[in-house]
Amino acid sequence: MIEVDIPLLNKEAGEKAEKYIATLTKPLGSLGRLEDIAIHLAEMTGNLTLGITPPGIIVFAADHGVAKEGVSAFPQEVTIQMVSNIVQGGAAISVFGRQIGATFKAVDVGVDGDVTEEKVIHRKIRKGTGNFLNELAMTKAEAEKAILIGYEEAIQFIEKGVKCLIVGEVGIGNTTSSSAVLAAITGADPATIVGLGSGISIEQHKRKIKVVRDAISLHKPNSADAIDILSKVGGLEMAAMAGAMLAAAEKRVPILLDGFICSVSACLAKLIAPTVADYMILSHESVEPGHQTAIKYLQKKSLVQLNMRLGEGSGAAVAYPILQSAVHMINEMATFESARVAGKEETETPVNQ
Ligand SMILES: Cc1cc2ncn([C@H]3O[C@H](COP(=O)(O)O)[C@@H](O)[C@H]3O)c2cc1C
Numbered sequence: 481m482i483e484v485d486i487p488l489l490n491k492e493a494g495e496k497a498e499k500y501i502a503t504l505t506k507p508l509g510s511l512g513r514l515e516d517i518a519i520h521l522a523e524m525t526g527n528l529t530l531g532i533t534p535p536g537i538i539v540f541a542a543d544h545g546v547a548k549e550g551v552s553a554f555p556q557e558v559t560i561q562m563v564s565n566i567v568q569g570g571a572a573i574s575v576f577g578r579q580i581g582a583t584f585k586a587v588d589v590g591v592d593g594d595v596t597e598e599k600v601i602h603r604k605i606r607k608g609t610g611n612f613l614n615e616l617a618m619t620k621a622e623a624e625k626a627i628l629i630g631y632e633e634a635i636q637f638i639e640k641g642v643k644c645l646i647v648g649e650v651g652i653g654n655t656t657s658s659s660a661v662l663a664a665i666t667g668a669d670p671a672t673i674v675g676l677g678s679g680i681s682i683e684q685h686k687r688k689i690k691v692v693r694d695a696i697s698l699h700k701p702n703s704a705d706a707i708d709i710l711s712k713v714g715g716l717e718m719a720a721m722a723g724a725m726l727a728a729a730e731k732r733v734p735i736l737l738d739g740f741i742c743s744v745s746a747c748l749a750k751l752i753a754p755t756v757a758d759y760m761i762l763s764h765e766s767v768e769p770g771h772q773t774a775i776k777y778l779q780k781k782s783l784v785q786l787n788m789r790l791g792e793g794s795g796a797a798v799a800y801p802i803l804q805s806a807v808h809m810i811n812e813m814a815t816f817e818s819a820r821v822a823g824k825e826e827t828e829t830p831v832n833q
């Protein structure tokens with residue numbers, strides 16, 4: 481099992497940031513959550529002079545045996561086709577990644593087909609998971625290997641200078657696996673978690689709920705054991721995503737979470753090492769209903785709500801400029817003293833804001 485050593489948040493740096501922000505030329509607290517983000521970033525990085533540039537995006541790709549159950553609106557080949565689209569620059573995450581100047585890589589950890597694109601990092605563990613409706617998704621050794629691959633890929637990224645990690649995914653059927661993983665972790669009724677994923681019909685939705693329910697009652701995953709859950713109902717890309725998050729936290733690199741799949745992977749990472757969640761910021765709220773369950777488990781509050789339901793890391797990339805604003809605020813704004821701006825007048829009965 482992967483051993484990670486996640487440093488505590490640097491509360492002293494956070495307090496310094498809070499005091500410094502109070503001296504900037506604006507009414508106290510007037511930049512709202514941007515101020516909270518700047519403080520959180522200071523706690524994570526341990527620095528007042530914040531740096532989150534460049535962001536790094538890793539997209540992990542893998543297939544899901546459960547896709548055979550008709551739980552997706554799209555055929556399985558879309559996974560391998562989207563991997564090509566992503567590295568050729570035409571996917572949503574490619575476009576938004578360019579927009580924010582991100583360092584980028586796509587890693588095949590389990591696509592069911594031969595990925596020939598040279599730009600893809602080839603770390604295939606197996607060609608898709610087993611159909612967890614009647615067999616294990618993967619062995620425990622494969623789950624551990626996928627976590628380690630995610631960890632290693634993120635470490636390499638961070639060693640190249642990445643300062644904020646966005647972890648994305650592509651894998652037809654992965655909203656079904658994520659729903660099963662989340663039901664296993666939280667004990668929530670699959671009917672409250674399972675959504676329409678890539679856009680299935682009402683009939684398919686009913687079937688998807690039943691598939692998740694049946695898989696949970698067949699395998700009885702141990703809610704406290706991420707490896708057990710992954711091996712029974714997980715996905716290879718989800719394991720790798722969790723591993724990448726563990727690496728970022730260990731290196732004090734902020735993690736900007738995307739939607740449903742990414743957040744469920746974050747729940748797995750939290751199960752492995754609870755303090756990894758200290759290094760996470762949630763970008764947006766996916767339309768996928770289970771995202772609310774994951775958000776509650778992670779105890780996070782999203783930055784934006786854009787009615788997105790794509791994955792790939794797309795929502796995180798779109799929200800990244802908000803983090804940049806928090807950083808520019810603390811790094812570049814003048815203080816009342818430096819700009820010679822008069823401070824707030826004392827009133828007889830000050831109102832605490
Ligand atoms: C063209 C296309 C691009 C995507 N990019 C991300 N997803 C998202 O949808 C899939 C999960 O939905 P489901 O569980 O319903 O299959 C994953 O590939 C996820 O990344 C896509 C899906 C499609 C069809």
Ligand SMILES: O=C(O)c1cccnc1
Pocket residue numbers: 655677678738739740741742766767768788789790791792
């Ligand atoms: O929010 C997500 O991550 C998501 C939602 C639907 C389909 N794929 C991903």
